[in-house]
Amino acid sequence: MLFEDPVFASRMLTLLTLTFHIIYATIGVGVPLMIMIAQWIGIRKNDMHYILMARRWARGFVVTVAVGVVTGTIIGLQLSLLWPNFMELAGNIIALPLFMEVFAFFFEAIFLGIYVYTWDRFDDQRKHFLLLIPVALGATASAFFITVVNSFMNAPAGFDFVDGQLVHANPIAAMFTAAMPTKVSHVIVTAYMASAFLLAAIAAFKLWKGSSHEYHKKSLYLMMKVGFIFSVAAALIGDFSGKYVAEYQPEKLAAFEWHFETEEGAPLLLYGALDEENQETKYAIHIPFALSILAHGNPMAEVTGLNEFPQEETPPLVVHYFFDTMVTIGVFMMALSFIYWFGIKLGWSFVRASWYRLLIVIGGPLTFLAIEAGWWTAEVGRQPWILRGIMTVDQAATSSDYVGWMFILFLILYIVLGAGTVFVLRRIFKNNPIEKDLEKYNKGGDPA
Amino acid sequence: MSLEILGITVLWTFLFGYVMVGSIDYGAGVFNAYSIITKKDHILSKIIQRYLSPVWEVTNVFFVFFFVGIVGFFPQTAYYFGTIFLIPGSIALILLAIRGSYYAFETYGSRGHKGYAFMYGMSGLFIPASLSIVLTISEGGFVDIVNGDPVLNYWALFTSPLTWAIVVLSVVAVLYISAVFLTWYANKTGDKDATELMRKYALAWALPLIITASGIIFELRSHNPAHFERILDIWWVFGVSFLLWIATVALIWSRKKYSLVVWLLFGQFALAFFGYGFSHYPYLLYPHLSIYEGFTNQAMAISLVVAFILGLLMLIPSLYLLLKLFLFDKDYVKGKRK
Numbered sequence A: 001m002l003f004e005d006p007v008f009a010s011r012m013l014t015l016l017t018l019t020f021h022i023i024y025a026t027i028g029v030g031v032p033l034m035i036m037i038a039q040w041i042g043i044r045k046n047d048m049h050y051i052l053m054a055r056r057w058a059r060g061f062v063v064t065v066a067v068g069v070v071t072g073t074i075i076g077l078q079l080s081l082l083w084p085n086f087m088e089l090a091g092n093i094i095a096l097p098l099f100m101e102v103f104a105f106f107f108e109a110i111f112l113g114i115y116v117y118t119w120d121r122f123d124d125q126r127k128h129f130l131l132l133i134p135v136a137l138g139a140t141a142s143a144f145f146i147t148v149v150n151s152f153m154n155a156p157a158g159f160d161f162v163d164g165q166l167v168h169a170n171p172i173a174a175m176f177t178a179a180m181p182t183k184v185s186h187v188i189v190t191a192y193m194a195s196a197f198l199l200a201a202i203a204a205f206k207l208w209k210g211s212s213h214e215y216h217k218k219s220l221y222l223m224m225k226v227g228f229i230f231s232v233a234a235a236l237i238g239d240f241s242g243k244y245v246a247e248y249q250p251e252k253l254a255a256f257e258w259h260f261e262t263e264e265g266a267p268l269l270l271y272g273a274l275d276e277e278n279q280e281t282k283y284a285i286h287i288p289f290a291l292s293i294l295a296h297g298n299p300m301a302e303v304t305g306l307n308e309f310p311q312e313e314t315p316p317l318v319v320h321y322f323f324d325t326m327v328t329i330g331v332f333m334m335a336l337s338f339i340y341w342f343g344i345k346l347g348w349s350f351v352r353a354s355w356y357r358l359l360i361v362i363g364g365p366l367t368f369l370a371i372e373a374g375w376w377t378a379e380v381g382r383q384p385w386i387l388r389g390i391m392t393v394d395q396a397a398t399s400s401d402y403v404g405w406m407f408i409l410f411l412i413l414y415i416v417l418g419a420g421t422v423f424v425l426r427r428i429f430k431n432n433p434i435e436k437d438l439e440k441y442n443k444g445g446d447p448a
Numbered sequence B: 001m002s003l004e005i006l007g008i009t010v011l012w013t014f015l016f017g018y019v020m021v022g023s024i025d026y027g028a029g030v031f032n033a034y035s036i037i038t039k040k041d042h043i044l045s046k047i048i049q050r051y052l053s054p055v056w057e058v059t060n061v062f063f064v065f066f067f068v069g070i071v072g073f074f075p076q077t078a079y080y081f082g083t084i085f086l087i088p089g090s091i092a093l094i095l096l097a098i099r100g101s102y103y104a105f106e107t108y109g110s111r112g113h114k115g116y117a118f119m120y121g122m123s124g125l126f127i128p129a130s131l132s133i134v135l136t137i138s139e140g141g142f143v144d145i146v147n148g149d150p151v152l153n154y155w156a157l158f159t160s161p162l163t164w165a166i167v168v169l170s171v172v173a174v175l176y177i178s179a180v181f182l183t184w185y186a187n188k189t190g191d192k193d194a195t196e197l198m199r200k201y202a203l204a205w206a207l208p209l210i211i212t213a214s215g216i217i218f219e220l221r222s223h224n225p226a227h228f229e230r231i232l233d234i235w236w237v238f239g240v241s242f243l244l245w246i247a248t249v250a251l252i253w254s255r256k257k258y259s260l261v262v263w264l265l266f267g268q269f270a271l272a273f274f275g276y277g278f279s280h281y282p283y284l285l286y287p288h289l290s291i292y293e294g295f296t297n298q299a300m301a302i303s304l305v306v307a308f309i310l311g312l313l314m315l316i317p318s319l320y321l322l323l324k325l326f327l328f329d330k331d332y333v334k335g336k337r338k
């Protein structure tokens, strides 16, 4: 069989499920905020375009939430099925945020249900708007709690480990680990960023296809602005994340950068190819001192190299490419949205050109690729540990066979779910183009 | 009350919540599919859609709550059940995923494909069946410890009459609970035809329910005598549950007091469910794991309980709002509001 080894098969299945879930989870965290912004502007300016924006986004959102919920349910149970030893240990110490996460979802699910079915129940639109606040709060809170769990895996704290036994557990200290501040804020901010650019890409797509409706222009401009703000925040916090990694997981940072020898004033490597035997890099772009700045905020600081660590404790070096992908896309999207914003303000015509809009269309999926690349960086970069310094993936994985078969089943499932989402979303919006919604709305009717 | 007991009681209560809410949901899907096949869907579809739309995600959270909570309070269950539950668990997950997403695709997208409705209904029978396997495994006798790791003996599991008795009970219970609840709901919407049809289904599934439930107790006598003894010790709990069942059926039969009927139904299942749980005590998995060996540390237990209480304080008012706006809003229920 393809997957003789349950450890490898479990890793692949976890990789698959999380990679799929994270798309929906990111939308689930970010889009409620965007709906809120649009609806708020709509109420303030009394502009029905923005109200309809909120309404149409919400209509698509419920579909992605559904898939987010089912894939989330899968990952939640799958963690116990694939990593029973890890969950047994983790249950003793990090179960609290996992538990609280469920409450956050519950809260969000209830209010989302109410919000979606009550567009016309309130005479005062602002009351309906209020229902969105718990939705957005619940979504962000769930991202907070789940990322707290992941932080713990990278920088375990809040207990002592004596003779293989866990003692002096302190659940609160386990939540507030060294990794927590940067990780949580980077994840939340990038979810906002990715959702904004996704919605911008949809608007740009309509314009690129030839529509010249005010609605799409307003939507594009708004989302590029919001996306720009969050992309700046993402880069800033990303820089702090680099400093965290340098301090607490130096082998991980060294792997990101193929940095073998400890040195001062270390350069940052972009792209390139690696000859692992001789530890030589080819074709890479060197940015002098940049790695020292990323790691310690000081161009002359010393950065620990990979050779300081035992071979079996260093992560796979492919993470370099994941890291570069994330950073490149981050910088690209920041520039793209900045130029667009200023271009519109200053009346530059090229930002309205077809090719520029096409770039924005591509930017949506690219930002999601950055999210994926970021997670692969962080999670593969933690190898071989599942709980850094305490438990390796080999020790954590299930001993049962057939994981490989389950991988195939779930792969098919995700293909079906992914295709279903695209199909259904396309059908919803094809049957209800904005012109039709507007017409219904103007007649005082109810845009379905 | 010790923390162990408190923990398992909270979890068991949530599992009970899932069994009830989930059964209504699963059964509704089955009846919907059945009514399409028998061309009676004009009678049923409306009330079923109306009830299901706003609540399906909430149903799912009950389930997530249970398995996240059990790993929190009893981390060793992750080890024992996680290792042996890989295949039935994965199958249940895939079915749940198909069901949840297609429901959403249908409702929020555009509806109408009969094939979906059929698949959706079938999944409502297979999910309870595959999840109920956990209960069977927990009775012991199907798990061997090989080289220190638990291994499930599939052959023994699938040839045991106990397994099939529990599977059949889970399916029948789903249909019965759902039919009784929807009778009340249809009556509330004032839909006479739907009420009559659901009433018929409720009566049809009443007897099979009691027969399968007794069958399981009988099976346990040979399979797990210790558990059987403990059931006999509290026989009166099951006795009262049985009386409530008689009352339920009698009222439905005479078309009276449908709201009382729903309370009786909940009472009947609560007694049976907690009676079963109590007699299962102290084992999570006979005879390998008890709630005392598997319990988490003091600090985690206390913080989970505190988080739970705070969470409930936040959730109960929100749930109340949800029910008030949909389930108990006269205009919504009667279809005057969207």
Ligand code: HDD
Residues within 6 Å of the ligand: A154, A179, A182, A183, A184, A186, A187, A190, A193, A194, A234, A235, A237, A238, A239, A241, A242, A245, A252, A326, A327, A328, A329, A330, A331, A367, A368, A370, A371, A372, A373, A374, A375, A376, A377, A378, A379, A381
């Ligand atoms: C839109 C997505 C996106 C963008 C544009 C960026 N990141 Fe990022 N990054 C993530 C999305 C992300 C993420 C998915 O949110 C990760 C994965 C795990 C985590 O904590 O966040 C992440 C992790 C992550 C890590 C690893 C943290 C760890 O392993 O604990 C570092 C060092 C950075 N990022 C640094 C940056 C820098 C310097 C960026 C400069 C532009 C940047 N990121 C842009």
Ligand code: HEM
Residues within 6 Å of the ligand: A018, A021, A022, A024, A025, A026, A027, A028, A029, A064, A065, A066, A068, A069, A070, A071, A072, A073, A074, A075, A076, A077, A079, A105, A106, A109, A139, A142, A143, A146, A147, A187, A191, B060, B061, B064
């Ligand atoms: C950054 C990473 C993650 C984020 C931001 C995130 C966020 C979300 C969100 C927002 C939902 C609700 C569905 C929606 O609104 O779209 C969801 C569902 C879920 N997620 Fe994730 N998730 C992440 C990763 C994980 C991981 C690693 C796990 C496993 C422990 C997990 C477990 C769950 C569960 C159990 C659900 C379903 C809850 C329910 O039934 O309501 N998530 N996730």
Ligand code: HEM
Residues within 6 Å of the ligand: A010, A011, A012, A014, A015, A018, A019, A022, A079, A083, A086, A146, A147, A149, A150, A153, A375, A376, A379, A380, A382, A383, A385, A386, A393
């Ligand atoms: C929150 C969003 C998360 C995402 C998107 C994510 C992503 C990933 C990815 C891509 C892998 C594969 C790495 C590899 O094969 O080397 C992985 C591994 C893993 N993750 Fe995470 N992770 C997240 C958080 C978590 C959380 C919260 C948990 C635990 C509660 C978790 C548990 C694991 C486990 C058990 C593995 C397998 C071990 C490994 O191969 O590294 N992850 N994750």
